[in-house]
Amino acid sequence: MRRRAADWIPAAFVFLGGIALWEGLVRALDVERFLLPAPSAIVETLWERRELLWNAGLYTFSEALGGFAIGCTLAVLSAILLSRFHRVGQALMPFAIAANAVPIIAFAPITNQWFGPLNKTSKMAIVAILVFFPVLVNTLRGLTSVRPSSIELMRSYAAGEVEIYRRVRLPNALPYLFSALKVATVLAMIGAVVGEYFLSSQEALGFQIRNSAALFQFELAWAAIVVASVLGVAFYAAVALVEHLTMGWHVSARGES
Amino acid sequence: MTEAAAAAVSIRGVSKRFERGNVLALDAIDLDIGPGEFVSLIGPSGCGKSTLLRVIGDLVQPTEGEALVNGKDAHRARLDRDYGIVFQDAVLYDWRTVARNIGLPLELAGWDRGRRTERVAEMLGLVELEGFADHHPWQLSGGMQQRVSIARALSFSPALLLMDEPFGALDEMTRERLNGELLRIWHELGATVVFVTHSIAESVFLSTRVVVMSARPGRIAGIVEVDLPQPRGPETREHPRFAEHITEVRRLLRSGGMEGL
Numbered sequence: 001m002r003r004r005a006a007d008w009i010p011a012a013f014v015f016l017g018g019i020a021l022w023e024g025l026v027r028a029l030d031v032e033r034f035l036l037p038a039p040s041a042i043v044e045t046l047w048e049r050r051e052l053l054w055n056a057g058l059y060t061f062s063e064a065l066g067g068f069a070i071g072c073t074l075a076v077l078s079a080i081l082l083s084r085f086h087r088v089g090q091a092l093m094p095f096a097i098a099a100n101a102v103p104i105i106a107f108a109p110i111t112n113q114w115f116g117p118l119n120k121t122s123k124m125a126i127v128a129i130l131v132f133f134p135v136l137v138n139t140l141r142g143l144t145s146v147r148p149s150s151i152e153l154m155r156s157y158a159a160g161e162v163e164i165y166r167r168v169r170l171p172n173a174l175p176y177l178f179s180a181l182k183v184a185t186v187l188a189m190i191g192a193v194v195g196e197y198f199l200s201s202q203e204a205l206g207f208q209i210r211n212s213a214a215l216f217q218f219e220l221a222w223a224a225i226v227v228a229s230v231l232g233v234a235f236y237a238a239v240a241l242v243e244h245l246t247m248g249w250h251v252s253a254r255g256e257s
Numbered sequence: 258m259t260e261a262a263a264a265a266v267s268i269r270g271v272s273k274r275f276e277r278g279n280v281l282a283l284d285a286i287d288l289d290i291g292p293g294e295f296v297s298l299i300g301p302s303g304c305g306k307s308t309l310l311r312v313i314g315d316l317v318q319p320t321e322g323e324a325l326v327n328g329k330d331a332h333r334a335r336l337d338r339d340y341g342i343v344f345q346d347a348v349l350y351d352w353r354t355v356a357r358n359i360g361l362p363l364e365l366a367g368w369d370r371g372r373r374t375e376r377v378a379e380m381l382g383l384v385e386l387e388g389f390a391d392h393h394p395w396q397l398s399g400g401m402q403q404r405v406s407i408a409r410a411l412s413f414s415p416a417l418l419l420m421d422e423p424f425g426a427l428d429e430m431t432r433e434r435l436n437g438e439l440l441r442i443w444h445e446l447g448a449t450v451v452f453v454t455h456s457i458a459e460s461v462f463l464s465t466r467v468v469v470m471s472a473r474p475g476r477i478a479g480i481v482e483v484d485l486p487q488p489r490g491p492e493t494r495e496h497p498r499f500a501e502h503i504t505e506v507r508r509l510l511r512s513g514g515m516e517g518l
Contacts, residue, residue, distance in 0.1 A: 149344045152316045156342045156419075157362045158335060167361070171352045249352045249393055 060205035067127020075135035117199035127191035131184035138180035142173025270322035297460035305475030341410030347402035349394035356390035471513030478513030
């Protein structure tokens with residue numbers, strides 16, 4: 001499973017090739033810069049406006065991270081409660097699953113109004129709602145998909161519910177939780193940026209993208225999109241790293257044994 | 258009552274009706290098992306032998322009657338950790354190493370780390386898995402996993418070992434080797450064993466008594482006292498009484514409604 005540095009060479013070639021092709025086509029076909037700026041122009045803007053973009057990136061990332069932390073914490077706690085009281089769980093699960101299929105981002109204008117359009121709280125709220133359902137549904141599945149004999153074994157050792165959660169259900173739920181957390185990192189960045197498109201502080205990355213595009217400053221819009229993408233990938237990678245470190249025992253990490 | 262106090266396991270008029278499907282799984286079972294006995298429960302699928310084992314372990318509540326373990330009611334005995342249990346599936350936790358799987362009941366019983374490490378090493382020796390302490394369960398073969406499971410069940414020295422078809426998923430050769438090992442451990446520790454199996458040969462080879470159960474509703478069709486000499490080994494299977502006992506068990510199974518035996 002573990003990839004060596006050499007395994008990345010083909011992917012790196014594809015990436016660099018793609019950029020080169022983009023640059024070449026834009027120059028050869030003389031594409032209007034407001035339709036599609038050349039990569040070199042975007043990089044130039046990234047460098048020139050680095051302070052603005054860095055601050056905007058931090059601003060938006062803090063919203064994504066805050067909403068992620070709130071939403072995921074509430075989701076895990078709810079999953080524990082719903083798995084413990086499975087009558088309640090059975091009654092609520094269909095709604096959670098349905099909510100998972102709803103385009104929650106559509107509520108962004110409403111959370112903006114509820115929590116104030118210019119502050120971070122409103123963006124954290126939409127991010128928290130966005131990540132809540134997938135994390136809830138997955139964690140609940142992990143907590144409940146335990147073999148009955150695993151529970152019988154714990155009971156034979158006179159273990160109570162708390163011990164069973166601590167030593168069986170929660171570890172069993174970890175792989176499910178981490179795959180949901182990785183999805184949640186992506187949703188968190190989407191939620192924060194799109195939430196900012198509607199109304200936000202001028203410091204925000206989403207504001208920069210929308211505003212630059214409206215003013216035909218396409219290089220800046222693209223540079224801001226690059227910042228959002230890099231932050232999103234880094235967020236995802238950070239969660240994947242934590243997963244790798246905490247779950248050396250799991251099937252997905254067994255390549256080296 | 259003195260007799261009950263002396264019995265390792267005493268089953269009194271135990272019936273179990275499962276609400277789902279309204280199935281009578283066990284019908285008024287009475288059985289006493291003495292300390293140090295090795296008793297097998299054998300019978301057709303669905304005869305309730307695994308349910309009976311779980312009633313002894315207080316993992317299933319009987320509809321009528323009661324089970325006593327060491328003279329206490331089964332619930333009290335479970336809370337006192339009076340028995341160890343082994344399932345058909347080894348039920349090892351993937352996130353724990355072999356050593357930490359074996360040490361799990363000790364952790365729950367509040368043993369400190371030093372004593373745990375010492376006992377786990379001892380148990381690894383007992384099941385001949387020295388050197389595998391830091392392996393993870395998935396790195397072991399099925400037979401080795403089941404030995405870890407046995408070591409875990411015995412780690413806190415319970416006087417009673419409950420086994421639910423522990424070798425049912427293993428190949429014939431591994432099964433025979435583990436049968437031999439189990440007998441060696443039984444002799445070494447002097448524990449009482451209640452052993453659920455599908456295999457007639459296995460039940461006769463291992464047990465001091467074989468309890469034959471009839472098809473649903475589960476009743477005791479008869480009990481075979483196995484007088485094969487102890488300690489038993491590969492030569493036991495060639496003993497003339499071995500084949501006779503197998504015939505007896507088979508006859509009882511047939512009388513209990515198992516056709517074609």
